[in-house]
Amino acid sequence: MDSFIELKKISVLRGDRKILDDINFDISSGENVAVIGPNGSGKSTFIKLITGKIYPSYTGNGTVCKLFGHSRWNIHNLRSMLGIVTNELQHDFYNEITGFEAVLSGFFSSVGISNNHIVTKDMTKKADDMIDFLEVSSLRNKKLETMSSGEARRFLIARALVNNPKVLVLDEPSNSLDISSSLKLHNTMRKISYSGTKIILVTHLVSDIIPEMNRFVFFKGGKIFADGKRSEVFTCDKLSSLFDMKVKLAENNGLCCITIV
Numbered sequence: 001m002d003s004f005i006e007l008k009k010i011s012v013l014r015g016d017r018k019i020l021d022d023i024n025f026d027i028s029s030g031e032n033v034a035v036i037g038p039n040g041s042g043k044s045t046f047i048k049l050i051t052g053k054i055y056p057s058y059t060g061n062g063t064v065c066k067l068f069g070h071s072r073w074n075i076h077n078l079r080s081m082l083g084i085v086t087n088e089l090q091h092d093f094y095n096e097i098t099g100f101e102a103v104l105s106g107f108f109s110s111v112g113i114s115n116n117h118i119v120t121k122d123m124t125k126k127a128d129d130m131i132d133f134l135e136v137s138s139l140r141n142k143k144l145e146t147m148s149s150g151e152a153r154r155f156l157i158a159r160a161l162v163n164n165p166k167v168l169v170l171d172e173p174s175n176s177l178d179i180s181s182s183l184k185l186h187n188t189m190r191k192i193s194y195s196g197t198k199i200i201l202v203t204h205l206v207s208d209i210i211p212e213m214n215r216f217v218f219f220k221g222g223k224i225f226a227d228g229k230r231s232e233v234f235t236c237d238k239l240s241s242l243f244d245m246k247v248k249l250a251e252n253n254g255l256c257c258i259t260i261v
């Protein structure tokens with residue numbers, strides 16, 4: 001099986017500063033990956049790289065940057081393979097768009113539906129199926145701008161799933177959610193992982209981690225600081241080194257939390 005994402009010796013430069021430095025990363029099917037790192041460690045830049053939004057700063061000399069086997073890609077062609085939900089995206093949807101239209105727009109990689117879009121019956125059915133799956137049918141015709149963050153985020157996850165992507169990238173998904181909405185999201189991520197779509201979860205909160213995450217990639221200072229199986233990387237020692245403070249990790253009923261010791 002080809003890798004979903006293959007990066008070798010990849011760096012990203014902004015001005016004269018390397019904000020991603022010599023990244024080597026490869027994921028294939030079967031992996032749910034948690035990307036964790038402190039603020040400013042390069043996680044968002046990494047997400048932009050693996051979702052085709054930016055290219056590496058250097059190529060040649062053994063560098064590889066492939067998404068689904070291709071070094072060059074068209075964002076529209078990536079959409080059936082890669083679903084993306086970021087806070088930036090959610091911001092784009094704060095206008096007159098209803099939840100249903102937002103989900104439907106996933107078929108066109110657009111923000112909402114316009115007269116140029118030809119919406120088929122199958123698309124409508126799939127959009128409604130995904131709205132059901134995310135358990136927000138009662139809000140289908142409500143405008144996103146009038147929803148809570150948690151509600152709007154569920155519609156954007158449904159939008160990302162309409163194309164049956166192989167991989168769903170969630171960037172800081174519990175940002176601005178209260179405990180109850182975070183817990184709902186937690187359960188939704190578990191449901192998605194059972195449905196066959198793999199998750200790449202980017203976060204600085206260990207409470208976002210679901211038991212199905214089987215690979216952990218830690219970022220620090222623009223570099224991959226640790227990368228491996230859950231039992232090897234998601235440990236008190238590694239988390240303490242990552243955040244430069246002694247922390248204790250506890251897991252209870254599938255929920256994780258860290259405390260400072």
Ligand SMILES: Nc1ncnc2c1ncn2[C@@H]1O[C@H](COP(=O)(O)OP(=O)(O)OP(=O)(O)O)[C@@H](O)[C@H]1O
Pocket residue numbers: 014015019037038039040041042043044045046204
């Ligand atoms: N376009 C840019 N121009 C200059 N510096 C940038 C740019 N984008 C990111 N940076 C810098 O690169 C570093 C990594 O940023 P990035 O947003 O990738 O980190 P992050 O881990 O996602 O942080 P956070 O958790 O705070 O969102 C930061 O120091 C940031 O200021």
